[in-house]
Amino acid sequence: MREKIRISDKSKVLSDVFGVFYTGTHKGENAVDNASVLTDMGNRRKLYPFLDEIVGKTIYNLTDGSSGVITGITNNTVTATLAGGTGDDWDLNDLYVIGERVLNVAIGGPPVPGASMPPPDGYDTIADGNKDVTVAGTREPLVGSATPCKKVDIQANGDNTDVIVIGANTCVAALVGRRGIPLLAFSTYTLMIEDLADVNIDAVVSGEGCTFVYYE
Structure with a gap:
């Protein structure tokens, strides 16, 4: 089994301790499923200012x-031949880390589930997903139908630029009248609940959202 490491969302810790230079998700205007090249429309210079040194x-x-060794990089794409995973390519909202010494990292939250990762003690199954808010100010459930669970870990996407809010079907992300639990990028919230469909998300910025892991 690969080593699982939990780290904080502090960029200095990411860079100095774990050799992590940048994190984000495969998303943006030109991002597609089953892609061989990662696309991230975020600012690549946020954590690591010298693009050519990432190669x-x-x-x-x-x-x-x-994972794979980076052979090319631009302001919004990364080229590397991936191996050792379930798909060895990039699907929309895949979470990534660029680094030197990290084997498998979950930023500020639970280890990323995979085929080799059993559910924690007390749970029979583990599953994951992601959810982006289509229109800011219009809350949406994390999932579209009843989904039994006992616990869910929710993490705001690393490239979110503003707050998302987790709550009931009355949650509001806007600062005026805000309701629910606000989360900044990489922040994690754990909730004990019996149906994942009862959890709602709203965002200040359209298209921003979260990833989640739930246990049953």
């Missing part, structure tokens, strides 16, 4: 468990 570092697809 030769390792990129980890935390969603499918694959």
Whole structure:
């Protein structure tokens, strides 16, 4: 089994201790499923200012468990041949880390589930998903139908630029009248609940959202 490491969302810890230079998700105007090239429309200079020095570092697809050595990079794409995962490619909203010494990392939250990861003690199954808010101010359930569970870990996407809010079907992300639990990028919230469909999300910015892991 691969080593699982929990780390905080502090960029200095990411860079100095774990050799992590950048994190984000495969998303944006040109991002597609089953892609061989990662696309991230976020600012690549946020954590690591010298793009050419990232070539030769390792990129980890935390969603499918694959990794590869970076052979090319632009302001919004990363090229690497992935191996060792379930798909060895990039699907929309796949979470990634660029680093040197990291094997498999979940930023600020639970280890990313994979085929080799059993559910924690007290649970029979583990599953995961992601949810983006289509229109800011219009709350949506995490899932579209009844989904039994006992616990869910919810993490705001690393490239969110503003707050998302987790709550009931009355949650509001807007600062005026805000209701629910606000989460900034990489923040994690754990909730004990029997149906995942009862959990709602709203966002200040359209298209921003979260990833989640739930246990039953």
